[in-house]
Amino acid sequence: MTQTALSDMQVAHQLADAAGKVILPYFRSGDLGAENKLSEGFDPVTIADRAAEQAMRALLAELRPQDGILGEEFPAKAGTSGRTWVLDPIDGTRGFISGTPTWGVLIALSQDAGPILGVIDQPYTAERFSGSADLAEMTGPLGRRPLKTRSIQDLSEAILFTTFPEVGCPEERAGFERVAQQVKLTRYGMDCYAYALLAAGQVDLVIEAGLNAYDIQAPIAVIEAAGGRVTDWQGGPVHEGGRALAAATPELHAAALQRLNWQG
Structure with missing residues (x-):
């Protein structure tokens, strides 16, 4: 060839x-x-x-x-x-x-x-x-x-990753903590490997902030091909970078999105 x-x-x-x-x-x-x-x-x-x-x-x-x-x-x-x-x-x-x-x-x-x-x-x-x-x-x-994402739909059964414990600014940290309080297990570190594990059906959520386009575009393509969903924290496109929410299922994505943006 x-x-x-x-x-x-x-x-x-x-x-x-x-x-x-x-x-x-x-x-x-x-x-x-x-x-x-x-x-x-x-x-x-x-x-x-x-x-x-x-x-x-x-x-x-x-x-x-x-x-x-x-x-x-x-x-x-x-x-x-x-x-x-x-x-x-x-x-x-x-x-x-x-x-x-x-x-x-x-x-x-x-x-x-x-x-x-x-x-x-x-x-x-x-x-x-x-x-x-x-x-x-x-x-x-x-x-x-x-590659196939897991079928988890409920936050209480989900495994969540983020790279840095501080996530981002205080507001972003608070949003992340609202999700972390609901999940089965929260882990830190891993960088892009966490996105790979999501696509492989090992974990269910990755939530990050402060990303550049080159940090997120490959994970978007891999995770969405495997059946998952990747957006910003408002549910819109995130391929230009910023705050990213990657989830194994649409239902889990919706539940995490609601917690990220909860006002109360």
Whole structure:
């Protein structure tokens, strides 16, 4: 098969392969060259982040030169096709520098209305979660499996994740706590891996705030392909970033949305 005959999902897989090849030699190596992007707080970037995004951009220049690119580490590239590849080379850099295998490579192909495919890839555990209109599957140490969200409809039976215990501003924290008070189990951390677990039917809710487009577009595509729902905290589109609510079922999504926006 020639490169020009590759499907978009095959291109996405090649991007994930290229990023993982670059990243893995740095993981748990102690030689990350981490820098802080913030004057206040801590938002690290490493040599691996930049090298992986460069590798994916170089591959797209060869395989999809007409498409735009939106990545975390380098300026956006305009395209002529109306399509944009949205890249986060290492989502969860804090976890990466801590040695936890909860980070991942996020790849989405997006149009104006949002992502049309997504890949969440964890190179260290060799797990890849892929979603599009006609595909919802994961590959890993146990082989190839379909992705399907759980059928939980009641908050009292749900498992909830968020990355940071503080979630966001005090108002956002209060909304999250209203949901957390109702669920069976609340866990923290995991970054993009929590979204992958939702798509795989292991957890039921992910609620976050302060996201960028490159943080959420791949998870949207993967989770929705698996039967879940992802919106902002008002039930609208969230592919541009902001506050995200991902749920395994429409019923669970509606219940969480009501708690997030409860006034009383």
